Each structure stands twice: as structure tokens, then as C-alpha cells.
Amino acid sequence: MTGVAPTQLRIPYVIARAEEIAPQPLTFVRRPLGGLRLAYADERRGDRVNGVLRVRVLNNRRGAPQWRKLNTLRQWRCMVKLLCQVCGQAATDPAIGRTPWIMTDSAFRELPEDPTGGLTSAPPTCWACIPEALATCPQLRISSTVCTVARAEPAAVLADMFTPGPGHGALHTGEHNVEISLKDEVSIRRALATQLIVQVHDLQPAPLEFPLTDTDTVAS
Template sequence: MSNDLRRAHAALIPYTPFITQWSEERDSPSQIVERPGRGIGYSDETVNDRDGNGVLWFRMPSRPGQGRPLFTKVHPQRQRQAMRRLLCGVCGQPADQNADGTLWLLCDFRGDWPDWPERMAVTEPPVCRPCVRVASRLCPALRNRCVAVRARRAPVAGVWGALYRSGGHSPPVPVGDVSIAYGDPAIRWVRAFALLRELHECVILDVDTLCPESTAG
């Protein structure tokens, strides 16, 4: 890593999102096993490994601020916490809510379908209004192509995670990443690393109007 890149990286550390994984939060060693008739589990499973719907979750220690931020990776438990409690994914404080709904900052994909983002499942937690400025300026995925969205309803819909299949007499075999709804029997074969909410009754807002300084350079 060049000195210029190191300096740029260090400058971003104070703005590290709440849900970002840090380098000292390494994957916890775990052995995936098949539970006959019940999908997958850990060989040394505890009650903390599953959510209230019985879905198995990816294990990872929580050590925010230790090491360096891995901006392209998300910490599973903090993402889940932010989504369940409607916390801002940037600062971890309560997301902005008003009569029009909870505030999200999303990449602009209005060309995907006519009433986008209606009925869209998202893994991105909502945001608070002050963090719109930070996220829209500093997040490479959002810079110059984001919109603010308020959703009056955003129910928890499912999870995104690694899907496994039975290995027969061998350990279960991962077959790919999927988004899957709670209630789908196949969710028993998923190890989740993100919670999904589905957006309904959406209103799209202009970021510059919502936060005039958000695009200031």
C-alpha cells in the first residue's frame, strides 16, 4: 500500500460506518454439520447462534475500532442489530423517521422497474438525516448516484446468506449466496450474514433538497 493510499485510508477511519467490519473481527472457526430433518447447524452450537426465527447466523467476534476498517465488508451482528432496531447504518443512532416513513439512502436504480424501490428487499440499514451528507459524499457505491427514500412500511422479510445442501455422509456443501424469505423451508439450509427488510409505500426524495450540502465538494 502506498503512503498516499495509507493517508487516505487513515483519513476515512473517523467516518467508518457502524456496520463495517474491522480487520480484528476475523471469522470465528466453526464446523457446519447437518441436522437430520432440520437443515444445518454448528457442531458446537449455542443459543446465540440462531435468531428468534431459528435461522443460523454467521459467527464473528465484535471488536469495532480494532485494526483497520474493511470498508467493503459488513459485520453480520451489527447489520442485524441496525436492521432490527432501525438504527442508522453509519453512526448506529436511531434512523430518521417522520410521517412519510423511515429514511433510506440507496443507489438509484429507478430504471429497474416502474415503481422502484417498491417491494424491494434491502440489506442496507436506514440512515439518520445528519449521516446523509457523510454517506453520499464518502461511500463509493453511493457517490453521484444515490437517492433518499422514505418507506412507511419496511417489515423484516428474510435473510441473505450462504445456502448449503446435504453432503450425504460428508459435511454440508455450500452452493452459493441467496436472499430468502422467512417461512421458506429452504432457510433451514442457510447461514445468514444479513437481515432483509422489504420497502413499501415509498417516497423518493432528492438528496440535494433533503441535505443541501451533501454533494458539496
């Protein structure tokens, strides 16, 4: 849900706000078994998830919406708990036991080894919010496919990359939105995750009775 005009759509749950920026006291520390890894100088519970350091943000939903940015905490929560990226409520349809999801070319990638699944960095969207999202989000007008998925699991992250600097400092390499598998233990040591990527399984077309507009498409 990026690039949405403020006058057209309520502020989606996952959108970052101006007053949610938090200090990032980054450093490199030596691991018990050798080698360096990126860390916070005052690392706390919740900073490291799935083995990767996560960017610190507040979760107060205060300040002007940053329409092209997602709040890392809320995006992560939507992905893990399958919450709607617009309203923040449970997205899974209990009647069918599946989760509705809008897939786009920019946020979904097929996997050769999984013909009915793939990777996505966009959270699900509940049935109630899909019509509003499709009608008002410019990005979804370019490419959008309404599907349902059976399940999703953490698979990778989008991250900024760092390298050790003088005095155990951390220097940004200039690399943004680098996709790193959670299995890539080497790269994860230098990564500051900004978004969680999940692998969705058993991707199917949205139910035919779901009301679509003229500009929407359904997976085939």
C-alpha cells in the same frame, strides 16, 4: 456503505473488522419431523434468527476495517431496530415518524405487488449522517436516492449455501449472497445467513428541505 476510502470517512458502524472473524463449526442435524438442516455443532442462543442460521461473528469492532464486508450482527441490528448504518444511533425521525433511507440500484429491488415499497439489504441512514455518506461513499455516487419509509419488516436473507458432507459435515456449495425468502423453509435449511433483507413500506421522497448535494437525487 461499501468501497469507502479509509481516509475519507469514519468507519461506519456496520463495517466488519479483521478481528471479528469467529469459528464456524457447521454440521447437518436431523430435524424432529425428518430431514436435515444446517446447524452449529455447539449451537447457542442467537445463532438462529427468524428460523435461519446466522453466520457467527464477533462484535468487538477491533482490527482493520474490511471495507467491502458488513458485520452480520450489526447489520442485522440496524435493520431490526432501524439504526443508522454510519453512527449506529436511532435513524427514525421522531418529528415525522418516518425513517430516512438511502436506496441504491445494487441494494434495492422493487416489488410488483407493492408499488410503494420494495426489498433492501442496506440499513437506514440518519439525517445527520446522510450528507457525509453521499459525499464520501463511491457506491452512493453511482446511484443513490434519498427516501423515507413508514416501516420495515424482515423478509429475506442473503446467505451462503451448504450441502451435507461425509459424517454429517457441511460442504459449501460455492453459492454466495443467495437471496432466500424467510418463507422458503426448504432453502433455509441449507443456508447460513450473512445479511438480513427487509421489506420497506410506503416509500416517499425525502423532505424538500433536506440539504442535498449536486450529485444526489430524490425519489420521484
